[in-house]
Amino acid sequence: MPPRKRPRALTLTLPDAKQPFLMLEGNRYTLRNFSEEGLGLWVPVPPPFGLTPGSKISGDVVIGNDIFPVRLEIRHHSKQVLGLKIEHQSKELSTLFSALLEPAKHAAEMIPHAQSGKEDPENGFHRLWYASPSGSELLIWYNNGQKLIQAVQLCWLGRWVYRAQLRLPQTGQLKDGPRARAGKLVSPDELLQRDADPDEEVLQQAAHFLGAAPPPLPGYRLWQFMEMGEPVFLPESYFDKSEVA
Numbered sequence: 133m134p135p136r137k138r139p140r141a142l143t144l145t146l147p148d149a150k151q152p153f154l155m156l157e158g159n160r161y162t163l164r165n166f167s168e169e170g171l172g173l174w175v176p177v178p179p180p181f182g183l184t185p186g187s188k189i190s191g192d193v194v195i196g197n198d199i200f201p202v203r204l205e206i207r208h209h210s211k212q213v214l215g216l217k218i219e220h221q222s223k224e225l226s227t228l229f230s231a232l233l234e235p236a237k238h239a240a241e242m243i244p245h246a247q248s249g250k251e252d253p254e255n256g257f258h259r260l261w262y263a264s265p266s267g268s269e270l271l272i273w274y275n276n277g278q279k280l281i282q283a284v285q286l287c288w289l290g291r292w293v294y295r296a297q298l299r300l301p302q303t304g305q306l307k308d309g310p311r312a313r314a315g316k317l318v319s320p321d322e323l324l325q326r327d328a329d330p331d332e333e334v335l336q337q338a339a340h341f342l343g344a345a346p347p348p349l350p351g352y353r354l355w356q357f358m359e360m361g362e363p364v365f366l367p368e369s370y371f372d373k374s375e376v377a
Contacts, residue, residue: 168233
């Protein structure tokens with residue numbers, strides 16, 4: 133499946149201080165996701181009066197202590213989510229959204245490797261293997277019968293994040309240059325530095341990256357596994373929609 137042209141970020145993958153929300157006529161609405169061109173908004177069913185497809189509204193995006201006026205057009209309504217197109221925003225908000233979306237942009241470049249879905253001979257688990265032209269790599273090891281995630285590894289922009297089921301996450305810095313062991317668990321020789329304690333900022337960026345993983349990858353479940361390390365199953369729908377054997 134081709135990468136998204138306009139990457140979106142799940143707001144729940146962001147730290148509290150960077151969580152955006154929308155103020156409309158004195159009411160605060162939580163964003164489900166956002167892109168540089170639009171917002172996904174959680175609303176009750178039925179949506180409040182005036183929030184119907186085709187309507188144009190003005191409001192404020194609030195991030196921390198900063199308030200940014202916006203003009204929006206409501207494009208669609210699905211279940212409890214409204215899709216809104218940003219018709220006008222300040223340069224400051226555009227720049228901030230672009231910075232917040234950086235991990236999502238790298239995630240959107242990922243495509244499955246030809247060996248994705250095959251068994252990893254080093255550990256006997258099957259492996260989803262995604263990579264990008266910029267050198268990012270996402271590996272998901274899973275039990276082929278139950279589709280239970282065993283571990284997730286993410287490499288991008290010289291950063292390394294790894295978490296195995298029921299274990300604490302690990303972070304570090306990769307040595308410069310292409311990986312000699314692409315598609316494999318990063319070895320100590322490939323690391324310039326392994327952090328004694330997980331780097332919280334890198335973990336937050338990894339969560340943001342995984343939450344924006346291109347479909348049919350289950351971004352929400354990958355984010356959940358990276359956050360908690362508890363048992364998480366890959367959905368059967370992923371294997372129905374992909375070419376994984």
